[in-house]
Amino acid sequence: MNERTLVKNLAALPDGPVTIAGWVETVRDQKKVQFVILRDESGAVQVVNPALRELPEPVEGEAADETAPARLATTEAISALAHGSFIRVTGELKHDERVKLGGLEVKLATLEVVSESNPETPIAADSSLDKRLDWRFLDLRNPKQALIFRIQTTFLHALRGVWVEKGLIEIQTPKLMASASESRAELFEVDYFEGKAYLAQSPQFFKQMAQAAGFGGIFEVGPAFRADPSFTSRHATEFTSVDTEISWIDSHEDVMALHEELLVAGFEAVVAKHGAEIQEHFGIELAVPSRPFPRIPLAEAKQIVADHGYVVPRADADMDPEGERQISAYVKETFGHDFVFLTDYASSIRPFYHMRHEGDASLTNSYDLIYNGVEISTGAQREHRVDVLVEQAKEKGLDPEELEFYLDFFRFGVPPHGGFGMGLARVLMLMLGESSIRETTFLFRGPTRLLP
Amino acid sequence: MNERTLVKNLAALPDGPVTIAGWVETVRDQKKVQFVILRDESGAVQVVNPALRELPEPVEGEAADETAPARLATTEAISALAHGSFIRVTGELKHDERVKLGGLEVKLATLEVVSESNPETPIAADSSLDKRLDWRFLDLRNPKQALIFRIQTTFLHALRGVWVEKGLIEIQTPKLMASASESRAELFEVDYFEGKAYLAQSPQFFKQMAQAAGFGGIFEVGPAFRADPSFTSRHATEFTSVDTEISWIDSHEDVMALHEELLVAGFEAVVAKHGAEIQEHFGIELAVPSRPFPRIPLAEAKQIVADHGYVVPRADADMDPEGERQISAYVKETFGHDFVFLTDYASSIRPFYHMRHEGDASLTNSYDLIYNGVEISTGAQREHRVDVLVEQAKEKGLDPEELEFYLDFFRFGVPPHGGFGMGLARVLMLMLGESSIRETTFLFRGPTRLLP
Structure with missing residues (x-):
């Protein structure tokens, strides 16, 4: 060397x-x-x-x-x-x-x-983001951009430290699937020998499979794919998903507790190792969030923002990005916290596999985690009773026949379980006050970007 | 909880x-x-x-x-x-x-x-591997199968510990690409909005990009895809690749040194944490390999097996699986070692981006790592001089126009660098004496298997 x-x-x-x-x-x-x-x-x-x-x-x-x-x-x-x-x-x-x-x-x-370098550098400090992404390898020579990935390394290593310490098992789930894992609408289709395969939109089904396999708890950090034609600062067609799933939970509260613990460990490591550099390059005094993070039922959160003059312009029960910004601002002002769990989403706006409240099927044991105004994660207790699961799938207009391989996981016993998926680039974006996940993704992929 | x-x-x-x-x-x-x-x-x-x-x-x-x-x-x-x-x-x-x-x-x-479980269990202890894979979630309840993934967790965490300690950066490279990364022949094609994308066969180009970006050294553990129609015990259409790439090397010797260090750390952690269980379930007394691992130039290795009566039945300069088994047996007998680096592969059987010997363009600064008779990894110093790289690509019949985005990485300066990719499931298979990577992959994917 x-x-x-x-x-x-x-x-x-x-x-x-x-x-x-x-x-x-x-x-x-x-x-x-x-x-x-x-x-x-x-x-x-x-x-x-x-x-x-x-x-x-x-x-x-x-x-x-x-x-x-x-x-x-x-x-x-x-x-x-x-x-x-x-x-x-x-x-x-x-x-x-x-x-x-x-x-x-x-x-x-x-x-x-x-x-030797070509003397004519194609990008400058004031180049557009798109132009910088064309020349990403030069853009990443900027110590500020490179720092993002050193921070990410530290963050992920801290999370994995918690998982390993708890005895969770790391799995690598397949990204090639025979059918959709989430929504048919945002599915990439692959020519697979004589037939077709689909790219996994999340490891959802497989991390649940690990619970049926008696793994107790698992984690995975890997790619997920969404054929989403949108061009917002928060969406990509390929992104890194941070996933975990644990057995023997009582409710989504147990998932949130793990979620907090992981984030606190990640922030602690990042602040300890990169706090000064973050201050220097991003002008941010990064602090470790305190536990517990505030929790607000979604319906209450919508009422709070309505009381502050913003009525979410949606026909369904969901929040919208502006509502998320407003509830986040409210939480920051009221509790001094950058994170908030919005809980108990309506069943009507959640996937069929989210468990519903005992005694009130209109609500789910689920949450979104909002960080500095943007959703970074969805978590839930999963429905593990196969008869209920089949009913909920039908109610969502899904064909249980297509889900047979998944439903099988529940036919031989499965412990109560839940977990979350979290968008890694979003966490980094919000941690560092960046304007787009394109800044915090090594090589961004969007509807019109497959290069370099 | x-x-x-x-x-x-x-x-x-x-x-x-x-x-x-x-x-x-x-x-x-x-x-x-x-x-x-x-x-x-x-x-x-x-x-x-x-x-x-x-x-x-x-x-x-x-x-x-x-x-x-x-x-x-x-x-x-x-x-x-x-x-x-x-x-x-x-x-x-x-x-x-x-x-x-x-x-x-x-x-x-x-x-x-x-x-409650369905009382009729579809698999038994003597079910075929294929049948067990159909019901993988039940198969994984077998403590022996589950142990494989706990070992894998320990192994990967130890590798990442080494990388992080050395200050290497973890990257997540895109799996959606605009063109092939290795060979057109084994490429999965994806419908990508109005056009086409391809699944990455390895992170090769992108981990080299990180060197041009001045990252110094990187690592990634992630999926790779090969549209390989073969049904051997060592091949899958999707597999987990363990990748690293480092700058400022003198030759592939520096890559091998890192490779050894990582494996030794992985084995140390596995032996310490799971040695007794491995003995119990697999009947194997796992030992930590000693450094340095033996190194034999490929041509010499072919001569050795020929001297032992096996002439590799290939027209080109390459080894074959039986030759790898034989040289491995020879190394075990002669040096008492389970690993052997076969080095200095002929340029004719290596990709265009492998650096060739100074003064003898017929040989490359590359190696394969053989473990218990099977190749688990390929490593090399990369050619970082763009003019040489273009020539080598042409010589391999590649069109430099298609490689423009990759060749650009070399036009603005890039330090000498090299790295390796290693098949995770193969390492586990050989460590535990299993007969197929299907046993050591969470969910195997092959030409006729996309389920569960």
């Missing part, structure tokens, strides 16, 4: 020889001295080189400066450096408080241009 | 009242006493109930036994219990060395049948 010191580790080193490697962020090519800002995945550092613009005239009686030709070549190489080229630099690390960038610099000894 | 004690935690408890919940594995319904083996995700325990077969005759002058009706009802409920039903039991835990199953039993106080 090439011995190189990550830029973030330079500060702890004493003055002395170092090797660093990364890409050229900027070059300041002054007559007497050249500055290169070298960035790697961990940070940026100033490299300084005294310029030698021409070979010194030979002076009679003095030996020629043998280093001069190499110094001239280095000077010319720096002058020719394209923004973005990857370079390896050896030199002397020098701590110097006067250097704005981290209080240190590297005095160049050797420069190797490892991989 | 329902208060229940996991079966595995009973041993550490003193005698006294407990609540347990799980499914009925067996019922022994003797005249005077009934035994139920209750299994949950952590283990099995014997529940014992003194049978009361009929209400005692009233005896004049004595008060009737008020508990008798309930005891009669419980006895009858146990007699009627179907294998597989989920039950909740309260009772008295009693440690008793004479009880074979864990040296303890629970004397039943109350029984709740939470979810």
Whole structure:
């Protein structure tokens, strides 16, 4: 492995020889001295080189400066450096408080241009989001964009730590299915040898299968696919879904308790590891949410926003995005909390597999989790009684015949269970105050975007 | 949450009242006493109930036994219990060395049948693999099958621990692509609004993109898709690929070093947590492999097996599955090692993006990792010089125009890099001596299997 010191580790080193490697962020090519800002995945550092613009005239009686030709070549190489080229630099690390960038610099000894960049960069700081996505690999060189994925890494690792600690089993459910998992309307169809397959819209059926298999509790972080033609800042045709499902619950309250625990662990890890960088790049003082998160039955939430002058313009019992923003603002003002569980959604607007209230079939044991005004997750206790499940499917206009493979899961016993699915890019978007999940998805996929 | 004690935690408890919940594995319904083996995700325990077969005759002058009706009802409920039903039991835990199953039993106080199973179980211990896969959720109730996924959970968590510790970034690459990532021949086509998309055969292009983005190193565990019509024990149309890619390498040797480190960490965690269970269920004394793993150039490996009497029946430079078994046996005998890196594959049998030897373009900086006779992984240093890459693509008969989006990644500088992809189900299959990846995949997908 090439011995190189990550830029973030330079500060702890004493003055002395170092090797660093990364890409050229900027070059300041002054007559007497050249500055290169070298960035790697961990940070940026100033490299300084005294310029030698021409070979010194030979002076009679003095030996020629043998280093001069190499110094001239280095000077010319720096002058020719394209923004973005990857370079390896050896030199002397020098701590110097006067250097704005981290209080240190590297005095160049050797420069190797490892991989040259095309000098014409297709995007700039003010490029449109769409243009930046065309050149996503360059966009991600921006330390702010890259930080998003380091935060995501920390967040997911913390969640998995909780799951593993609790003894839950990680599963990888198939994304190729014989039929729809959620809605026929938003289904991608795949040519599958002589027949057809469909891309999973969620791992819903399979994570329930794991409960029938006696797994007790499972988790999965994986892709989900929706053939949704919408172009909002919150929708994608492919997204990363964070899923968990647990057995032996009493109600959706147990699911919410796990949900809170996971998010708190995720936020704790992110704040501890990236709090300062988040402040620097996003101007956000990220705090760990307190437990319990506020809970408001959906009907009550609609009344609250109505009392504040906003009547949700929907014929059905559901909330709308503006209503979610308003109830979130109300919760922030009233309880000082960024999260709110809206609970007990009407059966009429929930899938057939959500369990309904005992004694009031019009309501479900379900919730949406709203974070900073946007829904990030749906959770529920599932109906595990197969006769009730069949009735509810029929009531929703589904054909139980098509669901046979799923209904079978319930015919050989299944414990009471529930879980949630959460959109990873939405969590990151709202955590960092970004305007679109396109910013917080490694490579966004939408109705008109399959590239790069 | 329902208060229940996991079966595995009973041993550490003193005698006294407990609540347990799980499914009925067996019922022994003797005249005077009934035994139920209750299994949950952590283990099995014997529940014992003194049978009361009929209400005692009233005896004049004595008060009737008020508990008798309930005891009669419980006895009858146990007699009627179907294998597989989920039950909740309260009772008295009693440690008793004479009880074979864990040296303890629970004397039943109350029984709740939470979810009844259809009494006719469609699979038995001797059912064919295909039949078991039809009823995978029942098959997975077998503690041996479930253990596979607990092992997988431990294994993956250990790998991620290494990656996170090293500062690598977790990415989720898109599975919907505008064109092929590997081979046109094994590509699934998706109807994508007015056009077509293709399912990613590997995250290859995107994990390389992350290097051009300056991420330094990345990892991903996610699905990959191959429209491969073969029915071998090692192939699936959808499989979980374990991927990593790192920058600033000198050669594929750096990739192999990381590969070893990850596997050793995974095996250490699995042996520590599940060693005894693996011995019990699979009869295998799993050991942590020693580093370094043996390395043999492919040409030399072919010579070795030829010297042992097996000439690989292929016209090209490649190994075949039987050759892999034989070289693996040779390595086991010679070096006592279960793993072997076969290195320096011929350029003619490697993809265009593998870097070739400096000074000998007929060989690549690549390897396959063979474990217990089967290939589990391919790794390589990638070609990062765009002009060379274009030439190599052309030489392989690829049209650079179709690869434009990928070639762009190399036009703005990219550090030397490499990585590997590893089939998760194969690792588990070989670790546990299973005969097929169908056993070690949560839900197998093949040319004729999309259900359940």
